Amino acid sequence: MTLGDAAVGSTVIVAKIDGDGAYKRRIMDMGITKGSEIFIRKVAPLGDPVEITVRGYELSVRKNDAQCVLVKEA
Template sequence: MTLDQLKTGSSGIIISVGGSGALRRRLLDMGLTPNTKVYIRKVAPLGDPIELHLRSYELTIRREDAANIEIDEVVDG
């Protein structure tokens, strides 16, 4: 599953960050690294961008970029 497929209010653990070159480096520099827990806070009305909560801060990324991040969904219960 990729980050863009996660529903609002759900959490996941990053498995790997895809992409190449500058895109991959930018995602990693923003804190989207393997074994990081991310929570989907909000999605814009038209579906893009996505607001995430990770590492005690909020981050907004494009859905296209989120599709490069592979995750395992965490079931809270």
């Protein structure tokens, strides 16, 4: 399952980040790294962006970025 597919109010753990080097680095610089726990706060009406809580701070992630983060249930 991807971060974009996760249900609102659920907590997930990052399993893998897909993408090329620079793209992957940008995602990781936001604090989304393998093994980190993410809480899905809310999703905009049209599905873009997804608001999450990661490492104690709130972050909005575009739908395209969220589809590249593979997660599993916590």
